[in-house]
Amino acid sequence: MTDPLIRRHRTADAAVTLTRGGVPLAGREVVVAQRDHAFLFGCTGFEFIPLANGDDPEPERAERLADLWAGLFNFATLPFYWAGFEPVRGRPDTARLSAAARWFADRGCLVKGHPLAWHTETAPWLLDLPNADIAREQAARIRREVRDFSGLIDMWDVVNEVVIMPIFDKYDNGLTRICREMGRIPMVRMVVDAARETAPGATLLLNDFDMSAAYECLIEGVLEAGVKIDALGLQSHMHQGYWGEERTRDVLDRFARYGLPIHFTETTILSGHLMPADIEDLNDYQIPEWPSTPEGEARQADEVVRHYTTLLSHPSVEAVTYWGLQDGGWLGAPGGFVRADGTPKPSYEALHGLVKGEWWVPPTTTATDAEGRIRFSGFLGEYEVAVEGETATFRLEEPGAADVHVAL
Amino acid sequence: MTDPLIRRHRTADAAVTLTRGGVPLAGREVVVAQRDHAFLFGCTGFEFIPLANGDDPEPERAERLADLWAGLFNFATLPFYWAGFEPVRGRPDTARLSAAARWFADRGCLVKGHPLAWHTETAPWLLDLPNADIAREQAARIRREVRDFSGLIDMWDVVNEVVIMPIFDKYDNGLTRICREMGRIPMVRMVVDAARETAPGATLLLNDFDMSAAYECLIEGVLEAGVKIDALGLQSHMHQGYWGEERTRDVLDRFARYGLPIHFTETTILSGHLMPADIEDLNDYQIPEWPSTPEGEARQADEVVRHYTTLLSHPSVEAVTYWGLQDGGWLGAPGGFVRADGTPKPSYEALHGLVKGEWWVPPTTTATDAEGRIRFSGFLGEYEVAVEGETATFRLEEPGAADVHVAL
Secondary structure, three states: OOOHHHHHHHEEEEEEEEEEOOEEOOOOEEEEEEEEEOOEEEEEOHHHHHHHOOOOOOHHHHHHHHHHHHHHOOEEEEEOOHHHHOOOOOOOOHHHHHHHHHHHHHOOOEEEEEOOEOOOOOOHHHHHOOHHHHHHHHHHHHHHHHHHOOOOOOEEEEEEOOOOHHHOOOOOOHHHHHHHHHOHHHHHHHHHHHHHHHOOOOEEEEEEOOOOHHHHHHHHHHHHOOOOOOEEEEEEEEOOOOOHHHHHHHHHHHHHOOOOOEEEEEEEEOOOOOOOOOOOOHHHOOOOOOOOOHHHHHHHHHHHHHHHHHHHOOOOEEEEEEOOOEOOOHHHOOOOOEOOOOOEOHHHHHHHHHHHHHOOOOOEEEEOOOOOEEEEEEEOEEEEEEEOOEEEEEEEOOOEEEEEEEEO | OOOHHHHHHHEEEEEEEEEEOOEEOOOOEEEEEEEEEOOEEEEEOHHHHHHHOOOOOOHHHHHHHHHHHHHHOOEEEEEOOHHHHOOOOOOOOHHHHHHHHHHHHHOOOEEEEEOOEOOOOOOHHHHHOOHHHHHHHHHHHHHHHHHHOOOOOOEEEEEEOOOOHHHOOOOOOHHHHHHHHHOHHHHHHHHHHHHHHHOOOOEEEEEEOOOOHHHHHHHHHHHHOOOOOOEEEEEEEEOOOOOHHHHHHHHHHHHHOOOOOEEEEEEEEOOOOOOOOOOOOHHHOOOOOOOOOHHHHHHHHHHHHHHHHHHHOOOOEEEEEEOOOEOOOHHHOOOOOEOOOOOEOHHHHHHHHHHHHHOOOOOEEEEOOOOOEEEEEEEOEEEEEEEOOEEEEEEEOOOEEEEEEEEO
16 A cells, blocks of 8 residues: 555556547557656666776676666766866866766666765865865866766756855865855855856756754755755765654655755665764764674665655655665765675665555556546556557656547 | 953053143043943843832842842843733833833943844734734834834844744744744844834844854845844853853854854853753753752853953954843743842852953043153043043043043
8 A cells, every 4th residue: 555645746547548540449458567757766876987988897796786776766876076076177087977977878867966066075176276266166167067968967966065064174175165255155156057057957956964944044045045946955864873754754844845846865774783873974983894784674674665655755855866775885884775795685675665566557458448548546757558569658747637648 | 461362352552632722631640440341241131120110029129139230231131022022912011111221221221122023932912813914013013112112222132043933843823933934034134124114223133042054044144135134143041051162262253254243142151050961942941949059150150251251352242141140030040140149159250350350440540641641451441531620531442552532
């Protein structure tokens, strides 16, 4: 039984009329099958850059992981951390990232770039520049990437963690310098304008880990200042424990107030011991080994199902990006759905059971009625219908009743 | 020895030339004495409303407390909590509050009203109104108070705790309703505009207890939106422990970035046991008795000196308001400088030793030089000079060298 709110917000009751040459195909056997979700089930795709560029040292291993990735996801986040993308000024890693974006696009995935401006992992050579030049370089960098990847990547986490950016005090960096000088809202305006001017149709996000009133206040200030944002990115790295439904719904209600789509941009749920609650910056917790455990894996599977169920039951959420399919990523935490040895965890099977099970229409044989019509309920997304050896596709775009006409 | 930063920001090296009929008064004995501080040493004055209105049941006790109050302070905060000020719609407590404001003004004090808009202690009868009417009543209430008290009170905490206002969830209230609907910045604009239109020359403050990046983001949004604020109010109720110099300086540095004067609007430092650190809303800590203790009083005296020293050493701070001269106020906490029995604590003597001691020029006999000039260093504020039976006043307004001419 699908959650009634998920049913209300994510599914359509479709009446699909099949015709050929304007004549209804009455009483025919047809096979209808879902091909994709409208909802963006996302994951980072950083580890496939070598495979996409033909230089992965273990291509079979990578292909197996890619198959697991494709079993759950239709939406990839690729890394544009400035420090890694352009370690030497003037030598951006455009070719490799383009190949990776194309690799995902060829597999039917939407691709997002993350992030175009962030104080962490920003270009170290900015430190040699006066503030006016840092700002100019930052805007130019955004225009370059948005232009160079246009058509391949048209969705961007434009700016990351602006709430803390001007008061970040762990180390000196160019972005904190200019954000402190210019203020948060002018900073957001500068980077969003740079992206918007270059690609007016792109989907541009703010992204933050701060779920407090601080991010609300930032968003309200940005919107009052007339800066157009297309979606709000909310991080949810749960290294210190699953939020639970109540907190998640509270966050959703507070950030849904702005009438913008919500993306859960960075979700992590552990299958091992939790990080102590007194760690404030997750990066401060560095341990030599952080194992995935059987009881942790059972808990993770339960929490993943609950988390995705909570998110899909809220109409504002358009995307969830999981942060790392396989263990061994950020902080070495056991946050993946796949173990370090390449085997899927219970969380993988559990999420698969939703995304390609309970929330999915498998190939289903039925027959058209006297008006050439079939009826079914299904998740929003793309469908294929096959009749008498011919196939056609259609989409269910909006929840509720859907009248669809398919001319073969 | 006065702290060098306090000396730099708070004192002037004065050269005062005395003349009569244009002729320098050379070689005369003069007495110079400070009469007031430019710095606003403030305290709540709620408990003197009955005395000012002639209906205090124990006027001698109140007069003794008033003398202690006047020994430290030149700046009073009076209560305008809407629930108490206008419990029955249309019957504001204007007459009593006017008498109290005049009582303080007659004693040479500046008076501030607190607050004109706040979700806590707002008028309960707002709950019967639709949101548009709540907003209209709120703006009208502000215009009425600012107009009715003009000349007596020209400084207002216009709006209190906007960061939490729209997400405050302890109980329903009219202000949270409208702030949630209209957003924080339009709310601030509405209430500040109502005050500004009524008294263009008034000093209008935002005030908040939230010292996190949330308040920074709110301020940045408000300023970007073009709402003019005259000073930033920072609360500092330290029921869970003295902040210490480092945290205090960090707060000052973060909020001084906006180039606005800073008022420490609500300071409390305890002379008893501390509230447990896990209490999030201070109002949740209710105990039958909260005694002042000898070791607590010694600690409080030390911390009060350190706190006021830290605040005066930062050039942005223009005012500090202590929250309750005597024990038995908010939460029953032992936060006063005066015990419940009316005797001053060590903190009183310690602060007095600064405000009227180390930071004060007592009546000092000296002589003018051949040009009719005396030289002295003193805290900014008002001075009286007496020579040959005549007196005159002058002010030291700016730190640094001051050339003053006094014509008798």
